[in-house]
Amino acid sequence: MNVKDLMRPCILNLAPYSTARDEYKGGDIDIFLDANESPYGDGGVNRYPDPHHLLIREKLSKIKKVAANSIFIGNGSDEAIDIIFRVFCTPSKDNIVTISPSYGMYKVSGATNDIEVREVQLEEDFSLVADNLLAATDSNTKVIFLCSPNNPSGNLLCKDEICKILSTFKGMVVVDEAYVDFCENYTSFSKDLVKYENLIVLQTLSKAWGLAGVRLGMAFASPFVVSVMNKVKYPYNVNLLTQERVARELDREADIKIYCKETIFLRLDLSKALKPLHFVEKIYPSDSNFILVKMKDADAVYNYLVNNGVIVRNRTNVAGCSGCLRISIGSSIQNREVISLLESYI
Ligand SMILES: Cc1ncc(COP(=O)(O)O)c(C=O)c1O
Incomplete structure (x- = not known):
C-alpha cells in the first residue's frame, strides 16, 4: 500500500497558498509591508499569526515525544477530522468506516463532504471486533475512524484489535485519542507512527489541558501525510491569541x-x-x-x-x-x- 495512492489527485497536485512571510527567506526585517496588514495594533494582533505554528509544534514535540514534522496543528481536532476527509475521500465516490456509538463529528464531516459513513456497531460492552469493521470496507473505503477511549462509552478499545486493523486494512486508520490523558498505564498510538505509515492519531488540548475555548487540536502522522494536510488547511487556521496562550500553557505539563x-x-x-x-x-x-x-x-x-x-x-x-x-x-x-x-x- 502506498499512502500517496490513497490521496485525492486534486489534493496531491494542489499548489498551496503561499503566505507573504513564506516568500522571504533573508535576514532580520524591521519593517513589514508585504501582507497588507495595518501598522496600528495592540500586542501584535495587527500581524498575521505563524501559519506553521513553529513554537507550539516544538513544545508539543517535547511533551508528546513526536517529531515536530509529524505534528499537524488544527483549530481543534475537529479541523483535523475534516481535513482527513478532504485529503483522502472523493465526494460521492469514497466511503469511511467507523464504530457506533462514537463521536458525532465523523458523521457530520462525512455528510458535509458528501462521503458515505458506514457505522459498525460495537459489542454490547462497547468492545471492538476488528473483523466486523474490516468486513464493512470495500475498495472505496479510504479511512477507518476509531475513537479510543471512545466517546460516549468511555472505554479504551483493545490495542490488539486496533493493530489488526492497522496491519490488515489497505487505507488510513485514524485513532482519535481526545481522552488519552485520563487513561492509566496506557501508551498512545503516537508511538507507533513509524511502524504503521497508514496511522493518524488525533489528540486535543480541549480536555485534559482545559483549553476547549482556545481551540487547538493535533494530528500525528507521517511527515508526508502531515505535509499534505498542511497544504489543505487555511493558511492562518490557528489565530495569534490561541498560539500565544497555548505556548504559555504548554509549560504547565x-x-x-x-x-x-x-x-x-x-x-x-x-x-x-x-x-x-x-x-x-x-x-x-x-x-x-x-x-x-x-x-x-x-x-x-x-x-x-x-x-x-x-x-x-x-x-x-x-x-x-x-x-x-x-x-x-x-x-x-x-x-x-x-x-x-x-x-x-x-
Ligand atoms: C472523541 C473526540 N474527538 C474530538 C473532539 C473534538 O476536539 P476539539 O475540541 O479539539 O475539536 C471531541 C470533543 O468532544 C471528542 O469527544
Missing part, C-alpha cells in the same frame, strides 16, 4: 498531570456513589473524563437534573446507549452536588 490524577480519582468516587442508587442499572467502566450510566428512566433523571440546574448529556437515543446518560467529571464540589442531588431523586 506538571499541573495538568495532577488535574488528570484528580479527575481519575473523582471518576471512581462518582461511580462508587452512583452504584447503589435504585434507578442506576449499570455504570460502564471509563478511561475518560466522563462516565456513561444506564438508568431505569434516563429522560426522567435528565429532566430532574436540568430542573435542578445540572446539565448532563442524554444519550438514550444513540444506538447501543438506550437508557444512558453521559456525565462529565466536574470538580470535587460539582461531583458532590450531583451525587447529593441524585441521592435525593425518588
